[in-house]
Each structure stands twice: as C-alpha cells, then as structure tokens.
Amino acid sequence: MSLIRKISRLSARHLACHWIPLQQERGVISFSFDDVPASACHQGAALLEQYQARGTFYVCGGLTDGIEQSQPCHSVQDLQRLACNGHEIACHTYAHRNCADTAIPVLQTDWERNQAFFKTHQLPSTGFAFPFGAYGLLSKIAASRRFAYSRITGGGLQTGRADLAALRAQALYANTMTTEQIAALIRRADQQRGWLIFYSHEVSAQPGPWGTSPQQLETALRLASESRCRLLTVQKAIHYFQHGDEGD
Numbered sequence: 001m002s003l004i005r006k007i008s009r010l011s012a013r014h015l016a017c018h019w020i021p022l023q024q025e026r027g028v029i030s031f032s033f034d035d036v037p038a039s040a041c042h043q044g045a046a047l048l049e050q051y052q053a054r055g056t057f058y059v060c061g062g063l064t065d066g067i068e069q070s071q072p073c074h075s076v077q078d079l080q081r082l083a084c085n086g087h088e089i090a091c092h093t094y095a096h097r098n099c100a101d102t103a104i105p106v107l108q109t110d111w112e113r114n115q116a117f118f119k120t121h122q123l124p125s126t127g128f129a130f131p132f133g134a135y136g137l138l139s140k141i142a143a144s145r146r147f148a149y150s151r152i153t154g155g156g157l158q159t160g161r162a163d164l165a166a167l168r169a170q171a172l173y174a175n176t177m178t179t180e181q182i183a184a185l186i187r188r189a190d191q192q193r194g195w196l197i198f199y200s201h202e203v204s205a206q207p208g209p210w211g212t213s214p215q216q217l218e219t220a221l222r223l224a225s226e227s228r229c230r231l232l233t234v235q236k237a238i239h240y241f242q243h244g245d246e247g248d
C-alpha cells in the first residue's frame with residue numbers, strides 16, 4: 001500500500017464519522033452477503049428464513065447473471081424474490097470497484113449506474129458496502145452523502161457506538177472461522193449489547209476461501225437465535241439502535 005493510501009485509510013478511520021449509540025436493550029446480529037452468488041439467494045436465504053431472520057445482500061448490477069470467483073451469480077428474479085421476502089438489497093458498486101483506488105467522479109458514475117439498475121428492476125436500496133472493504137477518506141465522505149450507511153470489513157463487532165459511514169463486519173468463511181470463534185463473538189454481542197455483522201459470499205458444501213457452508217451458516221444462525229440478540233438486516237438494525245424498534 002502506498003504512503004498516500006495508508007494516510008488516507010488511517011484518516012478515513014477517524015474522520016467523517018457518523019456515530020450512533022448502541023445502547024438498546026438487546027444486541028443485534030446481522031447476516032450479509034457480498035457480490036451475491038446464486039447460492040446465497042437460494043440456500044443462504046432459505047436458512048435465514050428457517051430462523052425467522054432476514055439478510056442484507058450487497059449487489060453489483062454488473063455481476064447479475066454472471067460468474068464471479070467461479071460462482072454463478074444472482075439473477076434479477078432472485079433479487080426481486082429476496083426483496084419480496086423482506087430481505088434488504090443494497091449497493092456494492094456496479095462494477096465491483098476498489099473505492100480506495102477509484103477517482104470520485106468515476107465512482108459517482110458507477111454508483112449512479114447501480115442505482116439506475118435497482119430502479120429499473122424496482123429494487124428498493126439505501127445502503128452500501130465497499131468492495132474488498134477498501135475505502136479512503138474521500139470515498140468515505142462521498143459514500144456517506146449518497147447512502148444511508150456504508151459497511152466495511154475489518155473483522156470483529158462494534159460495541160457502545162457504530163460509525164454509520166464505516167460499519168465494521170466480520171467474515172463468515174468456512175475455511176478460516178471456527179465454531180468457537182463464532183460463538184465467542186455472538187456471546188460478546190449479547191453481553192455487551194453490541195452489533196455483530198457477518199458477511200460472506202457463496203453458501204456451498206465446498207466453499208472457496210471467501211464462502212460459508214450450509215453447516216457453518218446454520219450453526220451461526222442457531223447460536224444467534226439462542227442468544228438474546230435480535231437478528232435484523234443492517235437497515236433495520238440501524239433503525240432499532242436509533243429508535244428502539246425496527247421501523248417498516
């Protein structure tokens with residue numbers, strides 16, 4: 001990473017923050033999927049629904065009907081069915097861009113293209129996740145002007161307060177995350193009334209390095225639903241932390 005990018009990244013972490021307090025009665029656990037392989041729309045959503053949970057799906061319109069990391073991606077019909085069933089659809093850029101590397105005018109055009117894609121297909125969408133979790137100060141500010149919130153990666157959970165311009169999320173990857181680690185994070189979210197946002201990609205019995213398995217996802221859902229935490233989409237979690245209810 002170049003020095004300028006390092007400085008931009010470091011300053012982005014501490015500047016242009018939009019804090020909300022995490023001080024409701026219960027903690028929250030959110031499940032999200034980036035790029036949105038077809039398996040996340042099918043097996044992933046079905047498992048969530050078995051536990052009365054709904055997920056947040058960060059979509060690149062440029063990946064629709066395509067292949068990403070050897071995984072078949074979502075179709076428009078998949079996304080419309082998810083939205084109908086109460087899941088959240090959100091933006092992940094149109095072309096899966098690294099926002100730390102992209103000039104802001106190019107990024108604005110890309111975001112507009114993805115928003116037009118959502119509009120064409122009647123998909124409500126207000127949130128955003130940075131591809132690769134990559135952002136700088138300028139892209140953080142630009143995203144926070146356009147979207148209701150932005151999610152990054154970074155690992156772990158947030159307690160006490162959360163930055164709506166850079167919500168921290170934890171990878172749920174079958175090859176690197178143990179059940180004990182998942183259980184410990186859920187316990188912390190519960191005890192400290194914090195917010196744990198999981199993210200993954202495909203849901204497959206033999207996932208690649210960035211995917212989860214049905215067994216792992218089900219274990220995380222079971223542990224989450226056995227805790228006192230609420231299971232909410234990212235959008236509804238923000239409403240809960242701000243107002244004490246989930247909104248519409």
Ligand SMILES: [Zn+2]
Pocket residue numbers: 034035092096131132
């Ligand atoms: Zn991505």
